[in-house]
Amino acid sequence: MSESVMVARHLFGPGPCNPYPEATVALGRPLLGHLDPVFIETMDRACEGLRQVWGTRNARTLPLSATGSGGMEAAFVNMVEPGDVVVVGVNGLFGERMCDLAERCGAEVVRVDFEWGQPVDPETITSAHPNPKIIAVVHAETSTGVRSDIKAIGERKGDALLLVDAVTSIGGIELLADEWGIDIGYAGTQKCLGVAPGLAPFTISDRAWERRVEKPRSWYLDLGMLGGYVGEASGKQRTYHHTAPVGMVVSLAAALERILDEGLDNVRARHQAAGDELQAGLEAMGLELFAAEGYRLPELTTVKVPDGVDSAKVRAYLLEKYNMEIGAGVKQFASTVWRIGLMGPNANPGSVKLVLGALKDAIENA
């Protein structure tokens, strides 16, 4: 970029957030080769850190070389053969996207819709089909700010494999892949993990591994080939698959180390406290929250735009005057909902005061 004054934003939208400083500093380290022993050791550390934030002991837990949406694609292309029955819970944009992906893989999609702003109901989703191969659900819907109860779905999944989008939950709220029965999970780095976008943390259980597609339609995201690339956490010989995005992996490892040093429980409590205070503050301002009570994500708050207020003008005002980004709503809620993310390092009480104060100014004066 050539502009002489550097732009520094408060990234309070649905992601990316401002990265943890450790993640940014790591990007300035001398680059390593993708087969360098020092890098391989770093990759192993990143995979182990990911196991912690996923809440899993899955050997096959790794950062895929794509953004979160690439992780979604990896999940479906490796698991779905033409004709497989896939039940998808749709309570927002990312559930809809799951349907699109499953269809491209030739699945017989059983789409189960829920009102946007409401969670996926465990009873309804698990009784939608007698014997699906996969039940797919978004844990934290980025489009609506809603958390669904994955644990309750896992308890009722039966023989189905449970496929979960944890893009906006990982590193921010409770996520216990093994305990909840998540078989395939993908996430992103640019939300609560506090890293720039570009990687998709991925995990797959042995149970799902045995039922995967032998030769998926994707070479790039073929998990069968990716096993050797990370040594499958077993010290096996690494084999070349593709050139790992080394800088991004080193950055992810640094952020994970930071998160685990702070303590996963502490990090989650920090997200919860910031979200609680923000949501209380918005209601105190007379605004109405969008997501259903009891299912609100602390890391991503959705709030209705007050009548007579121009959503786009407010966002432009915040960007101009405060260098602050907040998100618009999605699709039918584009101009009637705002999405405010306090993720990663932004989950702190100062950010809450800042966004509440700036938003009040913007609503009154934009």
Next chain:
Amino acid sequence: MSESVMVARHLFGPGPCNPYPEATVALGRPLLGHLDPVFIETMDRACEGLRQVWGTRNARTLPLSATGSGGMEAAFVNMVEPGDVVVVGVNGLFGERMCDLAERCGAEVVRVDFEWGQPVDPETITSAHPNPKIIAVVHAETSTGVRSDIKAIGERKGDALLLVDAVTSIGGIELLADEWGIDIGYAGTQKCLGVAPGLAPFTISDRAWERRVEKPRSWYLDLGMLGGYVGEASGKQRTYHHTAPVGMVVSLAAALERILDEGLDNVRARHQAAGDELQAGLEAMGLELFAAEGYRLPELTTVKVPDGVDSAKVRAYLLEKYNMEIGAGVKQFASTVWRIGLMGPNANPGSVKLVLGALKDAIENA
């Protein structure tokens, strides 16, 4: 990474190379949102810079959010329908990979093999089938250090679409996509562009666009959806597809600006001079070059391991004593060929002296 002494390598293997300093500095800039107007302007600049290094005016020229191998996948999934005839020139690993990808897309693959170390012969490849949909060739084979004559293939392509892998040529040697008749091209950032791995510079002509797959098997790499994501260089409204890897794109834009400031011809001359001097120096040491004379890449030199010398020991010695990475050979040449890359900022006369001196020491003393 937690080790107290930071490791700084000379990355003289087949890539990644050490990035241009501008590319690294850019990664330390405050992160921007993927819909931020300042980022969108940067993305436009990156796309325009890519047009320069591709030698194209294609509107659809953009960095895909994946490594070079993801670019290869995008090329095939967007162009190949089941039953399409795809002629693939195979003179190394990446030609082989093209066959795998084309087969996964259901292509009728006509594989035309050439000896490793030799170029793809234009006459042979273009007469391998009377009416293929696609002729696919690697411009600069990273596994063997060989350049093939894309211009001559383009002149003979007839109605076929010409699909070219420019991973190791872009930003280092002459590449004239429009003049040579390249219809679909993909590349990587971690070779001569001097950026960390993680993006795939991609270009597609209008002619190929009209013959693309309407709804490809990949959602993530669906070019039809990606058009809106970059505004197709026409100032159109951006639409959300996936979260761009903003940090990497900003880094790419900075490297492209650096390359264009230096001058593309100067950058290429610098790569040529370094490669020429390295290859002459290796021969003067009594070593034998692997790639066919007249088709040697200046940016990636392949040289035979002398009889009685242990390839792995030499590479370990270089890493240990000089913090220098050079590459092993690929497949049947794993222990009999070295690959030495002088790419991006490493294409300079000092690097030549350094690698020649260190390699001489290693051969004698490892």
